[in-house]
Amino acid sequence: MLLSLLVNSFLNGSIYMLLAVGFSLVFGVAGVVNLYHGAYYMLAGYLAYTMFSIWSFPLWLACIVAVFLVGMLGVFIMRVPLAYLKNTKKESSLLIFTLGASYFTEYLLRLVFGARHYSLPSFMRESVSFLGETIPGARVFATITSVVCIVLTVLFLKTSRAGREIVATSQDRLGAEAVGIDTTRVFAITAFISAALAGIAGVAVSPFLAISPAMWLPALIKPFSIVILGGLGSIWGTIIASFLMGFGETLVATYWTPNLREIVFLVAVIIVLIIRPKGLLGGVKGA
Amino acid sequence: MKMKITASFIIGLTALLFLLPVLRDDLYLLTILSIALSYAVLAASWDFFSGFTGRENFGVSAFMAVGGYLVGLVTATANIPPLPAIILAFLAAGFVGFLIGIPTLRLHGPYFALATLALVVIAQNLVLAFARVTGGEDGLYGLPYLSESIEGSYYYVLVFSVISIAILYFLGRSNMGLILKAIQSDESATRSSGINVTKYKLLSISISAAFAGATGALLAHFYGYIGRDVIFHANLMVIIMATVGGVGYVIPAALGGLAISLITEFIRAFGDFKNLSYTVVLIVMVLFVPGGLFSFMFSNRHSKGRRESRERSYSKN
Numbered sequence: 001m002l003l004s005l006l007v008n009s010f011l012n013g014s015i016y017m018l019l020a021v022g023f024s025l026v027f028g029v030a031g032v033v034n035l036y037h038g039a040y041y042m043l044a045g046y047l048a049y050t051m052f053s054i055w056s057f058p059l060w061l062a063c064i065v066a067v068f069l070v071g072m073l074g075v076f077i078m079r080v081p082l083a084y085l086k087n088t089k090k091e092s093s094l095l096i097f098t099l100g101a102s103y104f105t106e107y108l109l110r111l112v113f114g115a116r117h118y119s120l121p122s123f124m125r126e127s128v129s130f131l132g133e134t135i136p137g138a139r140v141f142a143t144i145t146s147v148v149c150i151v152l153t154v155l156f157l158k159t160s161r162a163g164r165e166i167v168a169t170s171q172d173r174l175g176a177e178a179v180g181i182d183t184t185r186v187f188a189i190t191a192f193i194s195a196a197l198a199g200i201a202g203v204a205v206s207p208f209l210a211i212s213p214a215m216w217l218p219a220l221i222k223p224f225s226i227v228i229l230g231g232l233g234s235i236w237g238t239i240i241a242s243f244l245m246g247f248g249e250t251l252v253a254t255y256w257t258p259n260l261r262e263i264v265f266l267v268a269v270i271i272v273l274i275i276r277p278k279g280l281l282g283g284v285k286g287a
Numbered sequence: 288m289k290m291k292i293t294a295s296f297i298i299g300l301t302a303l304l305f306l307l308p309v310l311r312d313d314l315y316l317l318t319i320l321s322i323a324l325s326y327a328v329l330a331a332s333w334d335f336f337s338g339f340t341g342r343e344n345f346g347v348s349a350f351m352a353v354g355g356y357l358v359g360l361v362t363a364t365a366n367i368p369p370l371p372a373i374i375l376a377f378l379a380a381g382f383v384g385f386l387i388g389i390p391t392l393r394l395h396g397p398y399f400a401l402a403t404l405a406l407v408v409i410a411q412n413l414v415l416a417f418a419r420v421t422g423g424e425d426g427l428y429g430l431p432y433l434s435e436s437i438e439g440s441y442y443y444v445l446v447f448s449v450i451s452i453a454i455l456y457f458l459g460r461s462n463m464g465l466i467l468k469a470i471q472s473d474e475s476a477t478r479s480s481g482i483n484v485t486k487y488k489l490l491s492i493s494i495s496a497a498f499a500g501a502t503g504a505l506l507a508h509f510y511g512y513i514g515r516d517v518i519f520h521a522n523l524m525v526i527i528m529a530t531v532g533g534v535g536y537v538i539p540a541a542l543g544g545l546a547i548s549l550i551t552e553f554i555r556a557f558g559d560f561k562n563l564s565y566t567v568v569l570i571v572m573v574l575f576v577p578g579g580l581f582s583f584m585f586s587n588r589h590s591k592g593r594r595e596s597r598e599r600s601y602s603k604n
Contacts, residue, residue, distance in 0.1 A: 033397030035404075081574065090577060095343050095400045096530055097573045103523055104566035111559050221408050224401045232398075259416040266405050273390045273402075 004133050005250055011139050013246025014146040017239055018201040020223035020230070021150060022194035024238045027227070028170040029190045032082055035098035037198055038220030039105045044070045044199030045211035046109055049118045059121065067199040074195025075188045077101075083187075102216050109213040117210030120203070142204035149200055153193060154235065166190055218262070225269040293584040297538060304445055308438045317441040321509060323548030324448040328502045329521060330528040330544030331537050335455045336495035338534030339464060340488060341471035342392075346403030347499050348522035349387075349410040353380040354500030355518055358507040359427040360420060369433050369508040373447070373501050380500020381493045388492040392485070407522055414515060426514020433508045440509055447505055448541075451498055456537040458494065467491055468535070527569045533579020533586075542581045 023037045047066035051057040057065070081101075085094045124137030157163040169176040169186045177183055198219070202211075209215075226245050230237030245265055252261040304324075308317060329347060337344045354376030361367050361375065391402045414421045421427070433440040458464060466487050469477040478484045507513040524547070532543020547565075554561055572579070578586070 033401065035401070084574070088577065091396055092337075092341060092343050092400075093573045093577055095345075095397055096526060097570060099345065099400075099404075099523075099526070100566050100569035100573065104563065104570060107559075107563040107566060111563060217404075217408060221401070221405045224398075225405065228394075228398065228402075257416070259412065263409050263412050263416070266409050269405075270390045270402075273393060 003131055005254060006247075007130065007133050007135065008254075009247035009250040010243065011135070011143050011246070012250060013243035014143045014150075015201050015205055016222055016226055016245055017150055017242035018146040018197050018204070019219055020226040020238045020242050021153060021235060022197035023223040024227045024230070024232070024235065025153075025166075025190055026078075026194045027232065029166055030078065030082075030187045031173075032078070032086070032094065033098075034077075034082075034194070035095060035220060036077060036101050036105075037194070037223060038216030038218070039102045040070045040074060040195040040198035041202035041219040042109070042211070042213070042216040043073070043105065044202035045120075045206045045215070046113065046118075048203050048206065049120055049211055052120060053118075059123065063120075063203045066203055067196050070199035070202075071192040071196035074191040077195075078187055078191035079184075083184075102220070106213045106216060113213070115213065117212045118206075119208075119210055120206040122207035136208060138207035142208075145200060145204050149197060150239065153197065156193075157235075162186075162189055221262075221266070225266060228269055229272055289584070296584070301449060308441060314437045317437050319549065319552050321441050321444040322506075323545050324444050325502050325506050325509070326521070326524065326528060326548045327541040327544035328448050328451045328505075329499060329525045330532060331452045331455045331541040332495045332498035332502070333525050333529050334532075334534050334537050334540035335459060335498075336491045338529065338536075338540060339459060339467035339471065340491055342396075342488075343400040343526075344403050344492070344495065345400050345522070345526065346406035346410075347525045348519045349403075349406040350380045350384055350496040350499035351503030351506075351521060352410045352414065352518045353383050353496075354503030354505075355507045355513040356414070356421050356427075357500075358430060358504045359422070359513050362430050363427075369431060369443075369505075372508070373504045376504030377497045377501040380503070381497030383500070384496025385489055385493040387496075388489045392488050392492065407519065411515070411519060414518075422514065424515065426512055426516070428512050430507055430511045430513065432511050433505070444505060444509060447501075451501070452537065452541050455494075455498065459537045463487065463490070523569075524565070527565055529579075530569060530572050531580055533582030536582060536585040539579055539581035539585060543579065546580075 019037070019041060023034065026032055026034050026037075044066045047069055048062045051062035051065060052059055055062075081097060082094065085097055122136075122138035122141060124141040126137050127134050128137060128140045129135075130140075155163075157167055165176065165181045165186050166189065168179075168181060169183050173183060176186070201219075222245065226241045227238055229244065230239070230241030248265050248268060249261045252258075252264045256264075304320070307320070329351070333344060333347055336342070354373075357376050357379055358372050361372055367375075387406065391399055391406075394402055415423055418424075433443040459467075466477065466482055469482070470484055470487065474484060503513075503518065506517055510517065525544070528544040528547045529540040530543070531547055532541065533539035551561070554564065557564060
């Protein structure tokens with residue numbers, strides 16, 4: 001029982017991690033809280049579905065193209081409307097814009113696809129037995145994908161030149177500009193990574209969670225609470241908090257009621273805010 | 288001079304709204320106007336907190352839900368007429384706003400907005416989880432109406448809106464409004480001039496929540512029904528209305544609420560495109576008309592000075 005709990009929380013937590021790391025990255029680097037983040041997750045699912053089921057692309061190609069397109073959309077949104085709104089120096093219009101854009105996407109998808117739920121087939125059809133637990137292949141695939149993606153992201157940030165430019169910009173934007181880093185390019189790369197990670201999460205969960213036009217809101221609120229819990233701008237805090245959230249949700253869903261699992265978590269976040277306003281690992285500067 | 292024109296416009300509009308049932312015997316119009324007036328109060332109450340302090344409240348529905356479902360609850364248990372129920376909802380939602388303000392107002396900038404958005408998710412889940420009290424997906428039917436006749440209900444809503452918007456407007460023009468705007472421009476400077484910033488922020492969110500809750504209760508009695516569609520549909524609409532009208536002066540936001548609700552009726556034929564076009568309107572307004580449509584009526588006083596001080600406070604960061 002405990003083992004199954006741990007396995008399930010790891011499966012859920014890894015998806016949350018994928019969403020939260022991108023969300024946290026854009027905030028840390030560009031100082032933008034992007035309420036459109038959940039929509040990348042949703043759009044990737046719909047794009048992959050359209051290309052696979054309607055245009056009959058091979059599954060792998062549909063997924064890769066969907067993630068790439070969502071990443072480019074992230075770059076576009078960062079470079080055009082967000083850059084423009086940042087110049088007007090009104091933080092609130094950034095929030096209202098990204099919230100409005102999320103609802104726009106939801107209503108557009110409702111018009112095109114209706115309120116129906118869709119799903120994609122998985123790359124891994126067979127279930128996997130792990131420590132006596134039988135886990136559907138799609139979930140195993142999603143978990144492996146997200147762990148690999150996060151490891152690659154962290155390696156990219158730590159070792160590559162562009163990654164170190166990103167970290168430098170997040171530490172001190174003016175300083176980074178002074179030593180010749182092109183921060184506009186850094187913002188674009190960060191936006192691409194962030195949107196693509198959310199897109200990967202959207203594609204990875206689509207075999208077992210339905211693709212629906214309202215899925216952007218939970219996909220925005222969860223990374224947000226994780227980022228609050230983990231401390232703003234701390235990647236390690238974010239990763240730890242993702243698994244804590246996966247664990248907490250699974251615990252409530254297993255031992256209490258699945259209806260309340262999101263609420264319990266959000267309430268926990270509010271309590272954390274009262275006792276530790278900077279988050280569990282806030283103030284500890286990570287990558 | 289400008290203020291005089293504005294004042295006579297507002298008074299004229301109010302007088303017209305009071306005389307309308309006498310001038311035209313159109314019950315459909317009265318129903319639409321009642322809903323539009325309720326939304327005007329919601330937009331005004333949203334503005335009183337978010338427009339004044341600059342902290343975006345994306346959780347209006349959560350406060351409306353407190354009022355609306357409270358009506359459902361008290362009607363099921365005791366036979367309470369609408370007016371005490373609305374006052375009860377006002378107090379309860381104000382208290383909830385206060386309780387929620389304590390932890391969330393510690394959050395800075397955008398994180399406050401996200402926390403209030405999370406509040407809506409909590410409220411939605413709670414409504415479904417406690418379906419025995421809230422009616423879940425179906426909602427609650429058979430609540431007592433505001434009045435027997437549509438004209439009666441219309442006057443009820445009209446008086447409620449005029450009083451609420453007037454209270455919010457005069458509070459906004461009082462010292463409190465000035466202090467809230469000072470908090471928006473520079474919170475630490477306001478604190479260092481000896482003002483209890485936390486007290487004013489909490490007071491402001493409580494008042495805003497109280498009016499949202501009272502309107503939720505009013506709408507429940509107006510429709511004789513309360514459900515997820517009434518409450519949660521309003522969340523985005525209120526933000527759109529206030530943004531379209533213009534924030535920081537209460538009345539432009541209320542006019543935005545009135546205008547958007549009335550336009551809703553004219554574009555009813557658009558069907559599914561309706562919601563999509565609202566979001567387009569919101570995006571266009573934020574990008575190209577950030578001040579809103581109606582702020583010009585109020586913004587001549589001090590506007591230059593305030594813009595300069597805001598620029599100064601931002602250039603520091």
